[in-house]
Amino acid sequence: MHNAVDPPCPSVAWLDGAFVDWADARIHVDTHAVLGGLNAYEVIAGFWIEDQSQTFLFRVAEHLERLGQSARVMRLPPHDSTPQELCRITRELVARNGYQQDVLVRVVHYLGSGPVFSYRPEEISSGLFMTAKPALAKPPIARGIHIATSRWTRLSDTAAPPRVKCGANYQNARLAQIQAQVDGYDDAVLLNAMGKVCELPLANIFIVRGEVLITPIVTSGILEGITRRSILELAAELAIEVEQREVDATELYVADEAFACGTGREVWPILSVDRYQIGAGEMGHITRRIQDHLHRIVRDQGPHREWLSPVYPAAETEHEGEPSPTKTSQTSDRSPRATPRFAEQAGDGRGSAGRPDR
Ligand SMILES: Cc1ncc(COP(=O)(O)O)c(C=O)c1O
Numbered sequence: 001m002h003n004a005v006d007p008p009c010p011s012v013a014w015l016d017g018a019f020v021d022w023a024d025a026r027i028h029v030d031t032h033a034v035l036g037g038l039n040a041y042e043v044i045a046g047f048w049i050e051d052q053s054q055t056f057l058f059r060v061a062e063h064l065e066r067l068g069q070s071a072r073v074m075r076l077p078p079h080d081s082t083p084q085e086l087c088r089i090t091r092e093l094v095a096r097n098g099y100q101q102d103v104l105v106r107v108v109h110y111l112g113s114g115p116v117f118s119y120r121p122e123e124i125s126s127g128l129f130m131t132a133k134p135a136l137a138k139p140p141i142a143r144g145i146h147i148a149t150s151r152w153t154r155l156s157d158t159a160a161p162p163r164v165k166c167g168a169n170y171q172n173a174r175l176a177q178i179q180a181q182v183d184g185y186d187d188a189v190l191l192n193a194m195g196k197v198c199e200l201p202l203a204n205i206f207i208v209r210g211e212v213l214i215t216p217i218v219t220s221g222i223l224e225g226i227t228r229r230s231i232l233e234l235a236a237e238l239a240i241e242v243e244q245r246e247v248d249a250t251e252l253y254v255a256d257e258a259f260a261c262g263t264g265r266e267v268w269p270i271l272s273v274d275r276y277q278i279g280a281g282e283m284g285h286i287t288r289r290i291q292d293h294l295h296r297i298v299r300d301q302g303p304h305r306e307w308l309s310p311v312y313p314a315a316e317t318e319h320e321g322e323p324s325p326t327k328t329s330q331t332s333d334r335s336p337r338a339t340p341r342f343a344e345q346a347g348d349g350r351g352s353a354g355r356p357d358r
Contacts, residue, residue, distance in 0.1 A: 012096045014089055014130035017080055019096060025129060032124075033110035037167035040070035045135065045263045046094055046103040046311065047298045055094055055103065056308035058263070058298055060087055062226050064107070070164045071109050077121035079109050079128035086128075087309070091343060093132045094311045102135035104264055108167075135264055144271040144283060145186035145260070147200065149249060150176040154190040154198040154221045162198070162221045173201030187260075189252065189273065192221040197247040200260050204228040205270070207247065208257035208286045217244045227261040227294075230307070234293050237303075240286060252276070257284030259291075266298065267291040310343040 013025035032038040042063040046055045064083050071078075081089065090105055097103075107130050114124025155162045155172050162169065172190075177200075180188035189205060190198045197216050199205050204225040206215045213235050218224050235242045252258065256279045258270035267290055269283040283291075296302035 008134075010097050010131060010133055012093065013132075014093055014128075016127040016129065019093070025131070027110065027127070027129070028113065031110065031112045032114075032116070033108075033112070033167070036111075037170070038074070038076075038111040039108050039167045040067055040074055040076055041106060041108040041165055041167060042067045043263050044090060044105040044107065045298070046099070046105060046132070047308075048099065048101050048103070049299065050100075053100075053312065055099060055311040056298070057090060057094070057105065057311065059226050059230070059307050060090055060309050062229070066165060066224070066226070067107060067109060070166060073161060073164045074111075074166055075119040076109055076111055077119065077124060077126040079126055081128060089130060091309060091311045093130050095343075097132050099132065099134060103132050104135050105130060105132045144269040146272045146275075147187045147189050147270055148180045148183060148185040149252075149274055150179060150188035150190045152176040152179065152188075152190060154192050156193050156221055157219075163218070163224050165223060170201075177201040191249055194246075195249060196220055197249055197252065198222050199225075200262075203260035203262035203265075206231065206259050206261065206287075206290075207251060207255035208284060209251070209255055211286070212241045212243055213286060213290075214243045214245065214247060214251075216247050220246060225262060227263060227266060230294065230297075230304075231261055231267070231290055234290060234297075238289055238293060240289070252278075255279070257287050259283075259287045266294050313343050 009022045011022060012019050013022055014020070015025050015027075027033060029035075044057055044060055044063045046057045048055050061083075064086050067086075068083070086107065090107065094103055094105065107128070109128050110126060112125030112127055118124035152172060152175050155169055157163070160166075160169050160172075176188040176190050180186070187200055189200055192198050197205065198220055199216065199222045204215065204222060204227065206213055206228075208214070215228065215232070216222055222228075232242060232244070252273040253276040258273070258278050259267050260270060261267045267287065269287050270278060271281050272278055293302065297304050297307065
């Protein structure tokens with residue numbers, strides 16, 4: 001277990017077309033990514049399955065699709081890699097770091113240097129970097145959190161569109177989360193300009209009323225979360241009735257259950273809002289069914305294998321004498337030129353070819 005204060009450095013990152021040593025993964029201070037947080041980015045979860053010596057990345061293609069949409073809205077000049085290459089690089093980056101634990105891969109399409117507010121590639125540069133870091137141990141909030149309605153209003157589609165995952169947007173989220181923590185809560189829920197429920201600073205929200213699962217509609221000012229989308233699909237499979245609609249702020253006070261969801265922590269219950277206890281003040285049964293179902297999928301015992309991309313090659317195809325990245329310690333090979341094997345996977349990252357025996 002790594003200390004959050006002093007985490008060990010990854011070995012390798014990806015920067016503008018090449019794997020580089022972690023220490024060399026730098027961009028200049030005079031870039032708009034640094035000066036204004038101008039980027040489009042994604043965070044992709046990788047789940048380490050001990051008994052298969054395998055890491056599975058969750059819904060890579062969907063994350064990369066959203067990355068493209070964010071870059072388009074932000075009018076970022078294109079970077080050099082195709083989506084297919086990005087899928088491959090994502091998996092190879094995890095393999096090169098030799099992780100044997102859950103990871104978070106960050107893919108950042110950034111705006112480089114040039115005249116401020118330029119957007120033409122001939123005027124302003126752009127690039128792409130990727131990092132893969134160990135996921136922090138799940139905090140106790142997995143047991144449940146207490147949140148407050150934020151005094152900060154969620155960004156609006158007519159100002160800084162919340163469906164865009166851009167670094168600069170997260171100042172709004174940061175203000176809300178810090179304020180909640182200063183006030184003694186675990187986190188915040190933000191409302192939109194109409195006073196309707198949006199989401200948490202870094203997560204989507206669901207509530208349950210009676211036996212109906214309810215979540216704010218995508219036009220409420222939310223990030224269109226990939227975990228959220230997955231949960232909507234899973235709820236249908238579990239025959240749970242779902243409503244996507246506007247949610248009044250006071251509906252949170254009368255909800256029977258509520259939970260937050262997002263990459264890295266999947267589903268975590270909300271136990272109170274503004275000190276109004278939700279339901280029995282513990283995880284409700286619909287939340288638990290969703291959490292269990294998603295957990296089975298990402299831990300690779302359940303359906304939806306097409307959501308999972310394996311990082312390492314199948315055990316039965318390993319070549320004798322060739323060190324397997326699954327056996328590589330994080331510090332044994334810090335050369336970005338070393339090419340450990342990783343799961344070759346055709347296409348756009350959907351599917352799970354190369355899965356080891358189970
Ligand atoms: C503002 C916001 N909403 C929702 C989410 C959840 O999205 P996803 O499930 O795609 O991680 C995130 C994830 O970081 C987020 O930043």
